[in-house]
Amino acid sequence: MRIPTLVLIAASGTSLWSATPESAALAVNALGMALHKQMPKEGNVCLAPYSIQSALAMTYLGASGITQEEMARVLHFPADKRALGESFTALNQQLEEARQAAVKAVADARKYGGPGEPMTLRVANRLFAQKSYEFRKPFLTEVKTYFGAPLQLMNFRKDPAGVTDEINGWVAKQTEDRIRDLITPDALTKDTRLVLVNALYFKAAWANDFAESATSPKPFHVNGGRQIVEVPTMQTNLNMRYHNGHGFQAITLPYVGNHLHFLLIVPDSVGGISSIESKLTPELLHACAKAEYREVILHLPKFKITPPTVQLGALLQKLGMTTAFDEPRGSADFDAMAPKHPEDYLYISNVFHKTFFELDEKGTEAAAATAVVMLPGAIAIAPERPKPLELKADRPFLFAIQHAETGACLFLGRVNDPR
Template identity: 50%
Template sequence: MKTSLLLLLSISALLMNVQAADSKIASGTVNALGVDLYHAQAHGDGNLLLSPYSIQSALAMTYAGAAGDTQAEMQRVLHFPADDNALHESFSVLGQALAQTAKKTVDRIAESKKYGGPSTPIEFDLANRLFAQRGYDFRPSFLDLVKERYGAELEQMDYKTDPEGARKTINQWVEKQTKEKIRDLIPAGAIKHDARLTLVNALYLRAPWSDEFNAKATTKEKFLVHGRESAEVPMMQKESHCGYARREGFQIVTRPYVGGELQFVILLPDDPAGLAAMEKQLTPKLIEDCAHLSSQKVILHLPKFRLEPPTIPLGEDLKALGMKTAFDDPKGSANFDRMAPRRPNDYLYISAVLHKTYLALDENGTEAAAATAVVVAAGMAMIKQPPPVEVRVDHPFLFMIQHVPSGACIFIGRVTDPR
């Protein structure tokens, strides 16, 4: 008897020191897998957008049900520690820290408005849910863990007789949680009658700049599309204090969102055609370093852009990284016994991992969205300031949205054509 389980994570449009320390396990795994999948997806010269936090959170919930060789394999590929409790606790703390990032800005905005500061707080909403087959024998310990650590409530579904209805229900939930930025996350046919569970995480992010760009200063400037052909695009301009560093062959600029706990990171190669070479230097350590750059006055020219790529299948990338038995390769090898009892003729396995994203950046800030679906089936002091640095982002670049206290990469991508 075949049974499928779909795990979905959706993230829309992008603490204290103790909390930051506790979240380091989760943020470390997010960044490490993010680098792996970025390298796997960075073929060709097109735009790219992923949410490492979305993907890893979804897989962490799935991992909670893995056992035996499948558990060991997922632990290795996903960069998870041996201590499961520490892992899930860390994801819980990181989720709370991200939620608190938004709540903190509400009070700060009320005060700053008195002095003409930013007037819009960050919106950062996280939600998890389990869409489970009615009557299926899921282990209470698994359901309790994902509810306690990830806040995932259980909703009964009937995949057996109405898989298409279940797909529409899940997609509608995702659309609502992401303010309709992620539509049709799960494509037609992705959920079949053998589905048994869909784990869903939704996140919505709207992050205003701490110091907005003046729309009147936005002008048409040249951008070397794909590092080759010149095109005029709307280019924002602003002189302000930013994080700044120069590395061999590229510059890094970080620009804070209101509240300062989230930032937009730009990695710009010196060579207009040097994006691919720079991407090879992308490591979890580099991502972590971006959270601790020295501040400097920067004159920044940054193109407005909007990315809305189609759903990306990540299953083959994860298998290539070594996570094979989770996908029941070879047949009969998947083991999710900690999720539901494994029987010879009824066991769970991942049949697909689907990911969808959205990001729009303009003078006011950033709105971002992403969604990941994992389908599991069963088979059988005063210092003289240096002059400002002028940075023209007029050719392909890599970018991130980063949670500064933890260093976690919420979104990562590249822009080769901002049009």
């Protein structure tokens, strides 16, 4: 007998709640860094930790027993599911407030002839479920309450290919067509019972644009110095948060509204990116987000990253989340999601994740979607200003889009080659 399939697709979501976001922010950054460290050392990398954790948090609400304990440990979630849900809802609410603040800032700027590019921050969650399948009502209620994910009934048994097209179309629409074909043609079958989807789209102008006239070709040490190429490099001189760490320098560039910023981490040595990645911690990310302001002359390449879909299932198992994937067979326990029977229980078969990221003089555009597939079984300037620092991102560097207040990373990545 074939065990029914459960597929979850996730991207970031927005909801209202009065709890604090610290627990969710810590979980987002901790897992994001753990996964980043497992990515290939060659080439460019981009993950959306907020999207990944939103998807997995919805899944976690349905976990029980040992599976819940393992997921809590690997994903840095509290044992109390309600506390987790409330924290994610609080973080989502702060992101929505950041979007609203950016909209107001743009409207105010327009009154004085300033830039008129609004911020777009869209976080959407949805459950695509098999008609008539026995999901537990408390699970469906919690996912809707904490993540704003409505339930849409589908017929996987009759037309899995059609459902795949519909879900992929929904993701593409939510991400302005930046994330297409998230789910592969063979990922959903007639045994699929549930797909949880989270889609994240972000587009924002810098609080202070780079002058296009200042952009010029400058050398970049590709892959740690093995090749030097000329790439379009932007330049600006601004007061920005600056952190001088052990073996690296970091700055933050705010987007319009000042609640979200671009974090740049540049190693001191041309070939030092791996060493910096190994030292990356949630505390370091938070320190960068809260650093003091300094005047910095910044040289930053324009870049665009469009990596293929990444399968995160094996990486999560390597981190210790095994029973959720039904290893060993029969060990998966998602009884809080749907009743577990010997011949009919749900488990995760894989987690699919896809991103898009582009940065230029005007700002940043980024998008992401994550799919978990389950089968049964105001800047203060000192009176005496120090000499401006100069930071050249002319070597492989790390980057993130952070929520300034909590330090939570919506996106996290590495640029080895900005071409």
